[in-house]
Amino acid sequence: MSEKENTLATKYDPKEVEDKWYKYWESHDLFKSVPDEREPYCIVIPPPNVTGVLHMGHMLNNTIQDILIRRARMEGKNALWVPGTDHASIATEAKVVKRLAEQGIRKRDLTRDEFLKHAWDWTHEHGGIILQQLRKLGASCDWSRTAFTMDETRSKSVLKVFVDLYDKGYIYRGLRMVNWDPKAQTALSNEEVIYHEEKSHLYYLKYYVDGLQTLENEEQLRAEGNIIHKDEKGYYAVVATTRPETIMGDTAMCINPKDPKNQWLKGRKVIVPLVGRVINVIEDRYVEIEFGTGCLKVTPAHDPNDYILGKTHNLETIDIFNADATISEQSPLYVGMDRMECRKVIVEDLKNAGLVEKIEDYDNKVGYSERNSDTAVEPRLCMQWFLKMKHFAEIALPCVMNDELKFHPSKYKNIYKVWLEGIQDWCISRQLWWGHRIPAYFLPTDEEGKEVYVVAMNEEEALEKARKIPGYENIEASQLRHDEDALDTWFSSWLWPISLFDGINNPGNEEIKYYYPTNDLVTAPDIIFFWVARMIMAGYEYMGDLPFRNVYFTGVVRDKLGRKMSKSLGNSPDPLKLIEHFGADGVRMGLMLAAPAGNDILYDDSLCEQGRNFNNKIWNAFRLVKGWEVADVEQPEASRQAVEWFRHQLNDALATVKDHFSKFRLSDAMMVLYRLFWEEFSAWYLEAVKPAFGQPMDRATMKATLEFFDMLLRLLHPFMPFITEELWQHLDERKDGESIMYARIPEPEQADQALLKAMADVKEIVGGVRNVRKQKNLPNKEQLTLQAVGGLNNPLEAIIIKLAGLEKIEAVTEKDPTAAAFMVGTAEFAVPVAGSIDVEEEIKKLEADLAYTRGFLASVDKKLSNERFVANAPEAVVANERKKKADAESKIATMEQALQALKK
RNA sequence: GGGCAGUUAGCGCAGUUGGUUCAGAGCAUCUGCCUUACAAGCAGAGGGUCGGGGGUUCGAAUCCCUCACUGCCCACCA
Numbered sequence: 001m002s003e004k005e006n007t008l009a010t011k012y013d014p015k016e017v018e019d020k021w022y023k024y025w026e027s028h029d030l031f032k033s034v035p036d037e038r039e040p041y042c043i044v045i046p047p048p049n050v051t052g053v054l055h056m057g058h059m060l061n062n063t064i065q066d067i068l069i070r071r072a073r074m075e076g077k078n079a080l081w082v083p084g085t086d087h088a089s090i091a092t093e094a095k096v097v098k099r100l101a102e103q104g105i106r107k108r109d110l111t112r113d114e115f116l117k118h119a120w121d122w123t124h125e126h127g128g129i130i131l132q133q134l135r136k137l138g139a140s141c142d143w144s145r146t147a148f149t150m151d152e153t154r155s156k157s158v159l160k161v162f163v164d165l166y167d168k169g170y171i172y173r174g175l176r177m178v179n180w181d182p183k184a185q186t187a188l189s190n191e192e193v194i195y196h197e198e199k200s201h202l203y204y205l206k207y208y209v210d211g212l213q214t215l216e217n218e219e220q221l222r223a224e225g226n227i228i229h230k231d232e233k234g235y236y237a238v239v240a241t242t243r244p245e246t247i248m249g250d251t252a253m254c255i256n257p258k259d260p261k262n263q264w265l266k267g268r269k270v271i272v273p274l275v276g277r278v279i280n281v282i283e284d285r286y287v288e289i290e291f292g293t294g295c296l297k298v299t300p301a302h303d304p305n306d307y308i309l310g311k312t313h314n315l316e317t318i319d320i321f322n323a324d325a326t327i328s329e330q331s332p333l334y335v336g337m338d339r340m341e342c343r344k345v346i347v348e349d350l351k352n353a354g355l356v357e358k359i360e361d362y363d364n365k366v367g368y369s370e371r372n373s374d375t376a377v378e379p380r381l382c383m384q385w386f387l388k389m390k391h392f393a394e395i396a397l398p399c400v401m402n403d404e405l406k407f408h409p410s411k412y413k414n415i416y417k418v419w420l421e422g423i424q425d426w427c428i429s430r431q432l433w434w435g436h437r438i439p440a441y442f443l444p445t446d447e448e449g450k451e452v453y454v455v456a457m458n459e460e461e462a463l464e465k466a467r468k469i470p471g472y473e474n475i476e477a478s479q480l481r482h483d484e485d486a487l488d489t490w491f492s493s494w495l496w497p498i499s500l501f502d503g504i505n506n507p508g509n510e511e512i513k514y515y516y517p518t519n520d521l522v523t524a525p526d527i528i529f530f531w532v533a534r535m536i537m538a539g540y541e542y543m544g545d546l547p548f549r550n551v552y553f554t555g556v557v558r559d560k561l562g563r564k565m566s567k568s569l570g571n572s573p574d575p576l577k578l579i580e581h582f583g584a585d586g587v588r589m590g591l592m593l594a595a596p597a598g599n600d601i602l603y604d605d606s607l608c609e610q611g612r613n614f615n616n617k618i619w620n621a622f623r624l625v626k627g628w629e630v631a632d633v634e635q636p637e638a639s640r641q642a643v644e645w646f647r648h649q650l651n652d653a654l655a656t657v658k659d660h661f662s663k664f665r666l667s668d669a670m671m672v673l674y675r676l677f678w679e680e681f682s683a684w685y686l687e688a689v690k691p692a693f694g695q696p697m698d699r700a701t702m703k704a705t706l707e708f709f710d711m712l713l714r715l716l717h718p719f720m721p722f723i724t725e726e727l728w729q730h731l732d733e734r735k736d737g738e739s740i741m742y743a744r745i746p747e748p749e750q751a752d753q754a755l756l757k758a759m760a761d762v763k764e765i766v767g768g769v770r771n772v773r774k775q776k777n778l779p780n781k782e783q784l785t786l787q788a789v790g791g792l793n794n795p796l797e798a799i800i801i802k803l804a805g806l807e808k809i810e811a812v813t814e815k816d817p818t819a820a821a822f823m824v825g826t827a828e829f830a831v832p833v834a835g836s837i838d839v840e841e842e843i844k845k846l847e848a849d850l851a852y853t854r855g856f857l858a859s860v861d862k863k864l865s866n867e868r869f870v871a872n873a874p875e876a877v878v879a880n881e882r883k884k885k886a887d888a889e890s891k892i893a894t895m896e897q898a899l900q901a902l903k904k
Numbered sequence: 905g906g907g908c909a910g911u912u913a914g915c916g917c918a919g920u921u922g923g924u925u926c927a928g929a930g931c932a933u934c935u936g937c938c939u940u941a942c943a944a945g946c947a948g949a950g951g952g953u954c955g956g957g958g959g960u961u962c963g964a965a966u967c968c969c970u971c972a973c974u975g976c977c978c979a980c981c982a
Contacts, residue, residue: 292981296982303980668918671930694940868961873963881924
């Protein structure tokens with residue numbers, strides 16, 4: 001870059017910088033990856049809804065992915081982050097239906113093609129907004145690969161997989177009780193139903209026993225434990241239900257054969273209240289004796305358990321609901337009324353008819369559609385397509401259990417295992433138009449009226465297959481009826497790591513061979529079953545290998561009070577506004593500061609503020625360094641020592657950061673760098689090498705400082721891509737197209753721990769002197785003498801002299817008794833100051849210290865005199881205790897001496 | 905109802921196989937400073953019987969038991 005500025009503002013302004021560098025990266029194709037001889041590193045994005053907008057969860061999730069990708073790239077790997085979007089069939093179709101409704105158009109008045117045209121229009125209008133927003137965040141995706149779950153390649157993959165699984169016998173079609181979303185009017189998978197506890201009521205209804213005028217042995221029955229209800233209208237059973245509106249569908253009443261309360265009902269018939277239908281009393285051990293009255297109304301069409309009962313007892317099924325959950329023509333009453341309205345009305349009617357025994361408050365779980373949170377799911381009996389899951393559960397379990405595929409945090413292993421072990425077949429058909437249309441083609445029914453169909457990639461193939469079926473040799477294309485339903489969105493998402501590289505349609509191609517298995521997947525834990533588990537299944541089924549090696553589960557982003565971010569609470573900040581306010585780097589850092597793996601993050605603007613402040617710190621450190629005049633002067637000793645020390649400090653951090661990355665502890669890595677830059681580099685190193693006002697900087701120190709700065713920027717780049725690029729470009733002459741993105745983060749070298757320890761002492765000694773200054777109110781400019789009892793043995797002595805503002809360090813055998821003293825470890829220091837010290841105060845302080853150290857010594861002595869400790873503890877631990885004892889003793893001696901001197 | 909995590913400073917967290925500077929860092933708080941990179945800053949300071957109780961051990965934030973609370977996942981008692 002040639003646009004180097006001479007003066008930089010005192011405050012960093014991200015706005016000027018971020019768009020500029022993003023364009024630079026994009027225009028120079030720096031995000032692009034193609035297979036080559038380097039080691040690949042690949043992440044596939046969890047595709048956001050194509051018409052969605054960025055929320056805080058995306059911000060966190062994509063920040064993490066970008067950090068991983070950028071780090072890998074700087075480690076010399078061929079890093080690829082593949083972006084894309086998901087068609088999200090239910091959510092998107094719902095939005096389109098809603099928009100059409102606003103224009104006064106009803107979906108059912110449109111043809112499939114007309115509706116799809118609207119849906120595509122909507123997709124093109126809103127699609128990809130979210131991908132634009134990701135650019136603002138700095139996401140380094142290879143945009144040339146942007147995919148969509150309904151684009152041509154992905155769609156073809158889905159159909160191919162469907163046909164393949166059907167041919168393998170894993171897909172079947174069947175009449176089953178499924179979760180029905182009456183608003184979207186489609187079936188859902190079990191995973192798409194979310195249960196909420198609700199305050200509800202348990203209604204106790206009277207079912208009169210049919211044709212029973214007198215119960216002959218009533219007294220005896222009662223004596224045997226039967227509970228017999230009777231009123232002026234006759235004998236009756238009491239049934240407890242939470243859903244009185246379903247009584248029109250009752251086709252039996254069920255008791256437990258062992259229930260002593262209800263023995264008298266065996267073999268009888270009862271009358272459904274209001275409806276008047278006479279139904280049998282059946283017996284099944286499924287019924288809980290203790291629940292309610294032990295009498296269960298059986299509605300096979302509207303409850304999964306009742307459906308099973310209905311099958312075993314061969315009961316009639318009366319479907320009293322329409323697809324939109326209004327009462328159907330099958331019902332003798334309330335036809336056309338909504339189910340919720342019906343409940344209110346029927347309860348009133350039952351009450352008025354004297355058919356309600358009592359009503360109790362009751363908490364029950366009601367299932368809601370994951371996408372239509374305001375609509376309760378209705379169990380509904382209908383024909384759907386299913387995928388048998390047993391085989392897939394088997395192939396997907398081992399790799400997670402043996403850690404070939406690692407979950408971070410690992411607690412999800414267990415959750416995964418339990419789910420797979422209890423897995424049920426996956427309902428994959430949806431009564432929607434927006435999605436992949438199921439590639440099944442129905443033929444005219446056979447003589448017995450049974451449905452006949454073929455599964456094929458397209459109509460042509462379907463025809464071919466159909467003509468092979470005996471009796472259908474002469475069938476015409478016009479006689480084929482393409483299945484109207486679409487597939488569950490996740491039936492395309494589960495192929496994502498494969499279909500992105502066209503590995504389904506074109507197995508063994510160069511790309512799939514190179515990038516698959518991908519490396520890390522970053523996602524929210526709530527889609528572990530929807531998506532993660534199924535990708536593992538598809539991975540083994542179609543690639544014979546796992547889809548990724550690590551899954552990093554992020555936390556849920558919550559507000560400061562720990563509440564989930566939601567539109568209705570209005571507690572979700574607009575990510576783009578945050579970026580505008582704090583800068584993308586500031587926001588990224590704010591999120592990372594609060595987000596250890598697996599923990600929920602409690603978001604607060606102050607985190608971004610901290611991030612922004614850090615940006616500013618880096619910016620100003622850069623201003624300082626860039627402002628130095630360089631001249632041919634000798635390198636001061638303090639600078640030489642500081643350079644030597646910081647080289648090791650940097651290496652030490654390099655190793656720690658690497659270790660944190662290997663464990664996906666990105667927040668810890670971030671914190672290490674934060675401290676490295678702020679404390680070690682800015683507060684200590686820069687202060688140690690900073691020339692006096694007006695003095696020039698020597699070349700050697702300048703060179704080292706620029707190198708350090710360069711390395712710090714590289715280490716920080718994955719977290720804060722924009723500011724680091726901006727400064728890195730200013731740091732030196734860069735060629736067009738050159739970027740910190742590809743600057744290498746080197747392997748750490750061995751750090752000299754003794755030197756780091758020496759620096760720790762330096763900090764304490766300098767701190768000691770600063771304290772003396774503060775207590776004695778000495779100006780910073782006044783040069784002091786530091787006495788080191790027994791001499792100072794520290795390779796970084798010159799740094800002490802400079803940063804403590806000393807004239808010299810004097811080795812003494814005995815310190816000046818009037819000097820202000822302090823200790824660092826067992827070493828004693830003193831600063832002779834003009835004027836007298838407060839002897840009283842000093843004695844008090846020393847005595848307190850002495851008392852503490854004596855106590856400490858006593859505890860060490862106690863330990864050492866314990867034979868069992870000396871005998872059992874490892875050698876090193878005992879030796880250490882002995883050293884502690886010796887140190888304490890020497891310290892005590894020193895302090896006693898000092899006290900005596902003071903008391904004279 | 906079953907299972908799994910967690911409980912450490914005012915806050916959100918770290919603490920790797922029980923023993924070195926194991927009771928930590930960050931933010932916040934308090935004190936003093938507009939010191940020629942930075943007040944979005946600098947120099948300091950305070951703050952926790954590691955949820956309660958019990959146990960194992962020479963030694964426990966760390967291992968075991970138990971209780972309490974919080975969160976998450978699963979489940980067909982209407």
